[in-house]
Amino acid sequence: MEALAREIGGPLLAADLTAAGAVDELADAVRRVGGVDVLVHNAGITRDRTLARMSTAEWDAVMAVNLAAILAIDARLDEAGLLNAGIREVCLSSISGIAGNAGQTNYSASKAALIGYVAARAGDLAERGGTINAVAPGFIETAMTRRMPLLVREAGRRLNALKQGGTPADVAEAISFLASPAAHPLTGQVLRVCGQSLLGA
Secondary structure (H helix, E strand, O other), rough: OHHHHHHOOOOOOOOOHHHHHHHHHHHHHHHHHEEEEEEEEEEOOOOOOHHHHHHHHHHHHHHHHHHHHHHOOOOOHHHOOEEEEEEEEEEEEOHHHHHOOOOHHHHHHHHHHHHHHHHHHHHHHHHOEEEEEEEEEEEEEOHHHHOHHHHHHHHHHOOOOOOOOHHHHHHHHHHHHHHHHOOOOOOOOOEEEEEOOOOOO
């Protein structure tokens, strides 16, 4: 991230979004650059375990990062008037939030909640000429998915029409489209980036 920030000449703020004061720190940083035109909620963690064995701490950690932090950031930026007219907001959901996945009840619940949030928030942003949409990736080849068991990774790669895992670039292109003028008519929607995945369905 530091290298990318230097390359594009942009400021970088590293923060634990669940820490006290983090949302205010973020709002201050946004104020210094004159508000925000494109907001991408990309933070997410997993704490996979069957529901019967999942601890309260594992449930709460996923909800805090994947859902509560997003709601808190939006509320603070709204309150401070830092979302510029025509704002393009994109939330990273998942096919787990659409169809669920075994051992991911907390993750699936948080990502499903984002889909509902996007639908509910769309009307509010429309009053300012803004849009909000969600991207729901399927199996994407990342450092996080590399920690999954081998058989689960292979299933993720093969159980879709393309018979391969997606890449972060695939997801980035979808986000870029939703942030572009061409996507202005779209709001409150979910764009799946999953190769017609059957995993979790």
